[in-house]
Amino acid sequence: MSKDQFILAIETSCDETAAAILKNGQEVIANVVASQIESHKRFGGVVPEIASRHHVEQITMVLEETLKKANMDVSEMNAIAVTEGPGLVGALLVGVNAAKALAYANQIPLVGVHHIAGHIYANRIEKEFTFPLLALVVSGGHTELVLMQEHGSFEIIGETRDDAAGEAYDKVARTLGLPYPGGPEIDKLAQVGEETIDFPRAWLETGSFDFSFSGLKSAVINHLHNSKQRGEEQNNANIAASFQASVVDVLTEKTYQAAKEYGVKQVVLAGGVAANKGLRQRLTQKFSDANISLSIPPLWLCTDNAAMIAAAGSIAYEQGHRAAWDLNANPSLDLERYGSRAK
Amino acid sequence: MSILAIDTSNETLGVAIFDEHTNSTLIEYKENGKAKHSKRLMPAIDHLMKTVGLLPQDLTKIVVAKGPGSYTGVRIGLSTAKMMGWTLNIPVIGVSSLEALAFNGSNQSLKICPFFDARRGLVYTGLYETDQTGQMKLVKEEQNVLFADWLSQLKEEAEPIMFLSPDLDIHKEMIKEVLKEHAILPFEHFHKPSPALLAMIGKDRSVENIHQLTPNYLRLVEAEANWLAKQKEQNNE
Ligand SMILES: [Zn+2]
Numbered sequence: 001m002s003k004d005q006f007i008l009a010i011e012t013s014c015d016e017t018a019a020a021i022l023k024n025g026q027e028v029i030a031n032v033v034a035s036q037i038e039s040h041k042r043f044g045g046v047v048p049e050i051a052s053r054h055h056v057e058q059i060t061m062v063l064e065e066t067l068k069k070a071n072m073d074v075s076e077m078n079a080i081a082v083t084e085g086p087g088l089v090g091a092l093l094v095g096v097n098a099a100k101a102l103a104y105a106n107q108i109p110l111v112g113v114h115h116i117a118g119h120i121y122a123n124r125i126e127k128e129f130t131f132p133l134l135a136l137v138v139s140g141g142h143t144e145l146v147l148m149q150e151h152g153s154f155e156i157i158g159e160t161r162d163d164a165a166g167e168a169y170d171k172v173a174r175t176l177g178l179p180y181p182g183g184p185e186i187d188k189l190a191q192v193g194e195e196t197i198d199f200p201r202a203w204l205e206t207g208s209f210d211f212s213f214s215g216l217k218s219a220v221i222n223h224l225h226n227s228k229q230r231g232e233e234q235n236n237a238n239i240a241a242s243f244q245a246s247v248v249d250v251l252t253e254k255t256y257q258a259a260k261e262y263g264v265k266q267v268v269l270a271g272g273v274a275a276n277k278g279l280r281q282r283l284t285q286k287f288s289d290a291n292i293s294l295s296i297p298p299l300w301l302c303t304d305n306a307a308m309i310a311a312a313g314s315i316a317y318e319q320g321h322r323a324a325w326d327l328n329a330n331p332s333l334d335l336e337r338y339g340s341r342a343k
Numbered sequence: 344m345s346i347l348a349i350d351t352s353n354e355t356l357g358v359a360i361f362d363e364h365t366n367s368t369l370i371e372y373k374e375n376g377k378a379k380h381s382k383r384l385m386p387a388i389d390h391l392m393k394t395v396g397l398l399p400q401d402l403t404k405i406v407v408a409k410g411p412g413s414y415t416g417v418r419i420g421l422s423t424a425k426m427m428g429w430t431l432n433i434p435v436i437g438v439s440s441l442e443a444l445a446f447n448g449s450n451q452s453l454k455i456c457p458f459f460d461a462r463r464g465l466v467y468t469g470l471y472e473t474d475q476t477g478q479m480k481l482v483k484e485e486q487n488v489l490f491a492d493w494l495s496q497l498k499e500e501a502e503p504i505m506f507l508s509p510d511l512d513i514h515k516e517m518i519k520e521v522l523k524e525h526a527i528l529p530f531e532h533f534h535k536p537s538p539a540l541l542a543m544i545g546k547d548r549s550v551e552n553i554h555q556l557t558p559n560y561l562r563l564v565e566a567e568a569n570w571l572a573k574q575k576e577q578n579n580e
Contacts, residue, residue, distance in 0.1 A: 042570055049414065049564045056418045060429040061554045074430055090415055093381055094422045100385045101426035105399040325385035 007317060008066070008077045008102070009310035010059075012095030013087025013115050015040055015051045017058040019066040020306035021077070025314030026125055030069035031300075031307045034058045037181070044180045045170075052090035059098050066306075074106045081313025084112035084323070085333030086141070092329035100327060111313045112323040114338040115304075116142060117154065119270035121315065122301040122308035130293065134264040136255045138279070139271030140166035140183075143211050143251075145258050146335065151315045154339035157258060158209025165247055166273050168213040172220050172243055176236050187276045190244040193237030197223060199246040209258045216246050244278045252282045259292050268295040275302040319343070345369070345397055346404045347388070347427075348542035351380040351420040352412030352440040353459055354509050357538030358387045360395055361546065363403065368539040369395045375535065380419050388423075402433055406545030408536065409437035410559040411467035411485070412459055417558040429553050436545035437556050445471040445479050446540045447533045448505045454482060456497060458490070460510035466490045467561050470497070470504070479544075487561045490514055494521040503527050509534050 004023055011018040015036040021029040036054045040046045067074065074080075082099035085092060096112075103110035120135040135146040143165045145158040163171070166183060173182020178189075199219050202212040220243050227234065259267050269283060280296050287294040301308060320343045344363035350356070359371040370391050374383065392399070407424035410417035421437070428435035444457035450473060458468035469485035483496070497504055498521055505527040506518055511534050518526045563571070 043566050047564060047566045050567060052414070052418060053558075053560075053564065056421050056425075057557055059422060060425050063426070063429065064554075090418070093415060094418055097381060097384070097419050097422040098426040101423040102430055104385055104389065105427045105430045107399065325389050326382045327385075328379060328382045 005314060005317070006072070006077050007079055007081050007310040007314045008074065009081040009113070009306040009313050010063075010095045010099045011083045011115075011118070011304060011306040011309045012055045012059070012091050013083045013085070014091060014304055015046045015054075016304045017055050017062050018304060018306035019062045020310050021066060021070045021072060022125075022307055022310035022314060025311055025318075026128075028125060028307050029072070030066045031305060032062050032066045032069065033303075033305050034062050041180055044174075046088075048088045048090055051088060052094060055091055055094035059094060063102070074102060074108075077106070077108055079103075079109040079111050079313065079317045081111045081113050081309050081317070083115050083118065083309050084327060085115065085330035087115055087331060089329055089331040092331060096327060096329045100325060104325065109317065110323040110327060111316045111321055112327055113309045113312045113316060114333055114335055115309075116146075116270070116335050117312040117338065118308040120146065120148070120268060121311035122270060122297045122305075123268040123295040124311050125301060125307060126297065127295055130265040132262060132264045133266045133268060134255065134259050134262060135268045135270050136251060137271045138165045138251065138269075138273035140164060140170065142271060143213070145209050145255065147262055147264070152319050152339060154335045156336055157262070158211065158254065160211040160213065162212050162214035163217060165211070165213055165251065166271075168217045168247065169273070171217050175221050175224055176239065183273060183276065186240045186244060187278060189237045189240035190278055193235070193239070193241030195242045195245045196235070196238045197242040199223075199242050201246050201250050203250065209254050211250065211254070213247065216243070248278045248282045251279060252286050255283070256286050256290070259290070264292060266293045266295065269297065272303055275299050344403050345401055346406060346542045346546055347402050348406045348538045348545065349384070349388070349420050349424050350408035350440065350443065350536055350538050350541055351384055352408040352410050352417045353536065355535045356380050356383055356387065357536060357541065358384070358391055359538035359542050360391055360397065361539065361542035363546065368542065371537070371539040373535065373538065380416050384419060384423060399427070399431060402427075402431060404433055404546065405435045406542050407435060407437055408440040408443050408541055409556070410440050411461075411487070411561040412440050414558070414560065417560070421556065421558055425553055425556055434550040435553050435556055436548045437551065437559070438541060438545050438548070439485060439559055440536065441467065441469050441485055442471065442479055443541045443544060444507050444536045446544060447507050447537060448529070449473050449477065449479060451505060453503055453505045453527060454500065455505045455507060457507045458510070458514075459508060460513055461487055461562070464489050464491065466493065466514070468493055485559070485561060490517065494518065498522060501525070505529065507534055
């Protein structure tokens, strides 16, 4: 029997200071997330400098708790994995430098991980991948369809041309006067509302797997503006339901079409918006009779965490990727280029 | 018995290794310029350690410059020092970057004003003097202040003051204008902080809790300052 592989991962790309230990790429031994959301709420969004300050205050405590929970020592790890990008540069830098220090002090290998690769690999914690695989990545900063022919290879076959889906959620939430973070609030409202307004769906050219949400966002804002001018009563729940229906429709349809066209065996949902109930329901429905297996991560794996970074790091380590001591944070790290980087 | 000293808080990247047995610096590395500290720090540590034939577990203490300075730079140093210290289970000592710079002028019977430019006419600064034991003593608290206001305070001291700063060029004329013959400005070399001195300053300091070691920013985040001001306003209403 081959020896077990242990990866210790660190994630600090936005406003969560996180560390985790994963066994053989799939078994979570410990997972610790120190969320800063309470600190940023008063500003109505993440303040990058404040996020960075929290990370440097939290980082050693988060590591200590992780190792305590795992009842393990850093020296038992095969490698340290860390999010090198994309994300907030100041926030990333804390994790990257902490990871380098940890790897150097213990003289163990260091592996850089792409944050979105992490979100995709969160799904492998629950179920082994079968290729070709298609990932629908939806978050505050990303909306893309990623095709994977094998482990560690990523091809973006569709992406947003303007706003990310999560961004549209945040802006609409703000217009409706909902508290930060707005995405989950809209989802909640949409569950009790009805689709009474026919908001546009941006299908773009035939055959395109790209997305566009800025038109939808404007349509919602215009609708609110017009009905206010006419002195009509707002039904926030119905607006939320109608907006969400439009987003979910496009995401689900395009994912389904792409899955068919590329003949994939598995579809996975990834990113913060993967927690959205409406999206989870529609995807489950759509793929229920298709001959394609659908993976939807549990809620705790949808938000940023380090277990997913360890999951992606496990494969990168397996494939021989090693970061040098000059590893830097890269706030705009490209997923395809990351996938085809040299070892 | 070796101390690792790290300074990435300002433009100069500094790393030194100090040997406690012989009470001397084994090796010191200083690099000036704007290239990324995050890329260069760990290779520099690795190189120095190899050069003197040390392994990470040979380290007994880490001293780190905790700011003020570039927020990002300070955090690069602190993340590295805290994590290394924590995993090696050795103490980490944070030293003010201003105090470390002030040591470049120690053993002078002069008051010393180290400062870093903080843009928009502001500086991070404090006023130090060497006490009888050779340690630096704060005469005026470290602060983030308009340099013009600070200089008029220093003028009232009515005695010679040595200015030390990597950003001296930006403020030189104003210093001479306000302090006149009381402005002491040494050679260029003395305006860059020395990691070897940093190790010396920190070597006998009492140990702090690693988790609690935080940067010496000397300034609130703007969003937070605005928020606090607004809270205060509302409370007064
Ligand atoms: Zn994320």
